[in-house]
Amino acid sequence: MFRVPSVLAVAGTALALATATGTATATATATATATATATDGVGDRTACVTRTSLGVVSGTADAGLCVFRGIPYAAPPVGERRFRPPQPVSPWKGTLRAVDDARVCPQDRDVLTEDYPDDRKVYTDEDCLHLNVWTPRPDRAKRPVIVFVHGGAARYGTGNEPRYDGRRLAARGDAVVVSLNYRLGVLGWTELGGLDPSYRGSGNNGLRDQMTALRWVRRHVADFGGDPANVTVVGESAGAASISAMLATDHPERLFRRAVLQSGSGALVHTPAFERELAAAFPIRDIAALRTMPVADVLKVQEKAVAALPGAAGGALYFGPYVDGTLVRESVVKRVAAGNARGVDLLVGSDRDEVNFFGQFTPNGLSGLARQYDAFFPKELAARRERMTAVYRKGRTRREAALAMFTDQSVRIPALRLAEAQSRWRPTYVYQFDWAPPKGIGAVHTIELPFVFGTLRFRGVPGGDEALRTDRARLTTLSNQMVDAWTSFARTGDPAARRTISRPAWPPYRTPRRATMIWDLPPKVSDDPRGNERALWNGLAFDGTTL
Template identity: 70%
Template sequence: MLKRISAALALAGAAVMMSSCASSATPAGAGSRADCTTTTSLGVVAGTARAGLCAFRGIRYAEAPVGSLRFRPPRPVGRWRGTLQATDDKAVCPQDRDTMSEDYPDARTLFTDEDCLRLNVWTPGTDHRRRPVIVFVHGGAARFGTANEPRYDGAKLATRGDAVVVSINYRLGVLGWSELGGLDPSYKGSGNNGLRDQMTALRWVRDHIADFGGDPANVTAVGESAGAFSLSAMLATDHPERLFQRVILESGSGALVHSAAYERKVASALPVKSVAELRRMSTKQILGMQNKIIDQDEPGILGATYFAPYIDGTLVRDSVIKRVAQGNARAVDLLLGTNRDEMNFFGQLGPEAMTGIAQQYETVFFPQELAARRKRMVAAYRRGRSATAAALAMFSDQGMRVPATRLAQAQSRWRPTYLYEFGWRPTEEYGAVHTIELPFVFGSFRFTGILGGDKAFQADRARLTTLSDQMIDAWTSFTRTGDPNARRTVQRPTWPAYRAPQRATMMWNVDATVANDPRGRERALWDGYPFAAFDLPA
């Protein structure tokens, strides 16, 4: 059963030329929607027109990381000749199909194409109107997922928010997140290559998004789960404001960025003696090796935390919360939050799975540093809960909710910061699980990996559509101005900035409300624990 859970666990130069289809005699955006062609400093790109938007799919932002470039930092793409037909919506970085939690663009069971460093753009027009830009970094345990999942379709965000939406692929698993410097010093830092891919894509956006109608000086990076871990790690790099002006973190923060010690443990599990040996392996062989390592050494929910950015001291300088508290991201606006029952996601295979996840939390994940207060904490969480539900609530708080409050508090010293909790529960048994906010943020209403989601949505479609509209308005308002309250086309409460001691939190549900310090007594039980990085006892 735990193996099944593991398998299911699872974000050059400046543009210089005007759109080839716009003219001074044409209203802004009208001509560009006709043929969806634009000219960048890299070459001409042609997309497709759809529902009043231009969609560009599968634009390569970095060279294929194959051959001598495998396990190397990404190399930005160069110029091309002719017109690039940006119509490929099937790019998926190498992975085995995750049959439960991912919403793949086709029916393949195995994805092996390493030439996957591509991005998608949705825009109301290639007309140089300098719209706000949203760049989405997908989740999937840094092991699964793709920017081409239908649930991540950017059309509604682009239309409702008059924004340019970008989604990006990045290397996954061993290919993107294995530190090989111990095998060959010239590969030092390879454990953050997936992060470097994302940063390269963000630089591509900075340099070229103006030719797609976006404003390179107004970029918001949005990440979910592993995508949020990655973006939070960027907050601990030098000058994150050069990558984006704003960040939205959904269900992920710096607490799950790996420590250097944990990354060494991951590296030591590779059953090879040289990088050359790894480079000779086929993609399929690497995926098989990866699955074997995780199933044998890190069963159950540990598979969801096996790959991640890590604190290497060079790119990711130190603990995210520490760096943010020191003002490293003082020029970046921050909105973040979690779902009410995050860890129940990994128990959706049934009562046995729920019990198994709770037991693994109690035996593996609970911090040894808090052993002296464990009995008191368990007693507090048991009020009104079963033993299993209490363990899962503690796990959700430790892994997601409390670190988010810490990061919000750290950044609130420098910038207005906004915290949320998503609480809609399609079933009482599982609640508001990990990933449940995504169908609402994108307005796609695709409930992959959320048991009972489709049925519950159909039963309350009108109110849940309003909830989605409220969230999209808040997300795109924050994207445009740094304030989620600036645009409210659908009535919703004013969302105050997060500051201690009030700790105002937007509670997203069919009747959205604002609560001050929700479940504050449970949050306070974690006081003194640093949430510096992800590590486990030896």
Template identity: 70%
Template sequence: MLKRTFAALAFAGAAVAMSSCASPVTTASAGSRTGCATTTSLGAVAGTVREGLCVFRGIRYAEPPTGALRFRPPRPVGRWRGTLKATDDKAVCPQDRDAMSEDYPDGRALFTDEDCLRLNVWTPAPDHRRRPVIVFVHGGAARYGTANEPRYDGARLAARGDAVVVSINYRLGVLGWSELGGLDPAYKGSGNNGLRDQITALRWVHDHIADFGGDPADVTAVGESAGAFSLSAMLATDHPERLFRRVVLESGSGALVHTAAYEREVAAQLPVKSVAELRGMSTKQILDLQNKVIDQDAPGIIGATYFAPYIDGALVRDSVVTRVARGNARGVDLLIGTNRDEMNFFGQLGPEAMTAIGQQYDAVFFPHALAARRERMVAAYRRGRSATEAALAMFTDQGMRVPATRLAQAQSRWRPTYLYEFGWRPTKEYGAVHTLELPFVFGTFRFTGILGGEEAFNADRARLTTLSDQMIDAWTSFARTGDPNARRTVERPAWPAYRAPRRATMMWNVGAKVADDPRGRERALWNGYPFTAFGLPA
């Protein structure tokens, strides 16, 4: 069915996605405090000193999901003997290299080590001072990416914000997001194992981050793209406040969490007759199978949302916006936003790709339920735009911006909520595309997957460094207090909380400003359409 539904999406080259690790060893010198070491209830850990910070890389938070544990929920890691030398920064969960959109830690073309459930910690010192904790969940279409990408280096966030920063790996693709309960009831719920990995990592943080100088009662989870889909799904689980006190969702919301029906359709595409058949495959064979299925049944942009958390009724109870509106996340502060030209990311192969994506949107993605108002909506979006630009603007609003405003509005009833839009454009042709905020949030200024990003940054380095400082101050202030205005070392406007009808939005750009209900007429065109969960087009 997926193959028939999305046949119109195929076009050449546009399927863009959104190792051995440290082992415990005994060493006489690793326990020295001067060498960045600490002791947890699981055992001693030794990291490295870098630029005045203590950095711990490749700490295992769950047992290797291999052998009998493949396709099973994560099993929390047990105690180790001796001192864990946490110096491995190369862990990448299984995937084929996506050099266009990911910033890998080495040059491998294929990553096949399933023993990848590791996390990294950057801290000013493991001194029990109870600093705010920021846990980052990477994006990459739940098929690509790793916590060890240089663009996600947490050093600047940790140093500038006096915070403890954690980045986590989780299982990807078929290995983490395939519902196999239809093949074997014992594997029911496996379609959310990637989400369970993340939850297990967050629980590890709660249990052990105090030993690294962090406050387990002051955890902010930050996710981008698929990471944001995942964290938004956690808002629809029972007691999300037990996982984090605050959450930042960058370019992703619960509208892209799968329905159960869609997840069943995805599972049905796997050409296997048993879980045993899958378990008997090598990692490479599973990746090859995964690529074949996506190429055949979800070509083009839909491949970027093929894997995601889903509403299973047990872990993810209902649609995110429904649960949030009812107060399920009333104990969680929310900061959420999108980039001005999200969907243009997929058109960076050139004008032909941009045109093709616009045509695909018109043919496949525009909601059938809005057919009666389609002509009026298209006319409104065409003001000052070409046909392709209008289609991509509608695609961005439908897929990212408007669902973000809906989630912000739902949560604003219960907790302080902040909305942003990132609008700096490295090129006029593509604008502020998906992932563009990341080099500024981390202060790494690595523009992987962003055409013209590095050149544009170098041409305006001083002002763009200021923009990054403003964003880091806002993110870390939010993590510390729930208010992004608590620490403004670089001048910028105050950021009001989001509430209708004002709908105050921080517009991040050179010269940041606050706008009330930006492009509100276009936002209002979607009124009445329920952005609940991602399913098959009706």
């Protein structure tokens, strides 16, 4: 089991990585696309226009791309629809001007790690189930489609963050890029079925939101120049955990053809027992009162609930997808190993020093974080801990060894288990991001995001901005290499098929070789990196988060 530490308190973005998806669908099938340009009323800029079965949509022209921001993919989850599965969005009359880049699902601002589109301190608009599209042109070119699901502990963040701007991916990769919002915190991830059976499954509504957005993409992305039969979903942290959960739903290949999991896996999907513990800890027992409560008050109740549980359970891991037996059928690794996702190509990886990220929020920094690992280490491996620690201590200080074990247990090893399970069925690729700012605290959680998107915005990455100022040319090259790899994977299923910049070939991950791309200056391929440490975790089942 992936066990929650009893004392790891980290509020903010989340190594727990939970996010959400959707279940309801948009309406009708896509119709023929009409491509045109029209003035948008702001100076002499022009907006791109396309026609969908829901109505006409206009966006803006930006550096050779058409950008559509704030397109609704589901009905507003307000009033009687609060805590219910997402419902179909209604067609609109006239032209929808998709220029809204400020949609953020309800949350208190995370000032340390998220890259918000504005300076609001609290976000309270529940009408947030919107998505953004970047495309070279809304024609019928059938470009590969990349859909991004953001992280943030299923409690923070938005698809509208500037660091997730899809322009570089769309332009360099000739792809259609989509980012989306989904319900967060209590509103998207609290199981209320124990209070009222009609709300059974509400703990996965955030996941249903995401799945609804993916169905919207399959129906309408052709109107934006994308290929609905070639969709790659990309998730980071909580987003990756959510996509992992989708791999354990029925027929995930109907949602996407390929998946990229960055710093998250099925080990962070809640077990049924853990979800029951969280539901029992929720302080309000009256659903009617909760359904009509002002959003600001809901957020206050949410923070009290989070604070009531110890450590990571009260912060990073409180919210997220869970195995409900209906939508998410079983533990992700078991389901994938049995071939449930045999129609999905997979790319998965982690950052070398993932957990160091949380040292920014921990008393006494990295030293305090390393001490907390005692409560995190799995009881099942207690008899071999001394031997494991001795292996990790080679070339490391005691603190460095504890943090390396912490990262391996929480992110790297579960990702490798998932890759190994899927490699039996479909081409699977593994990476590790190793580059670290010279004056930072390592290759921490989220560090790969500025490179994957080509935005080079180092929010929450100590030393990142200074490194960019002093080494911009080499970091830009590394980013271009990763953009090429991600878009090549989206186009062909092979991240090395498109190598416009010199970098090594990237073989699929198969045992016993276990070829792994190491993203660094320069990148390299390593066979079974730190394999002796990987093998120490054999026998531990990473099949869900539990207390």
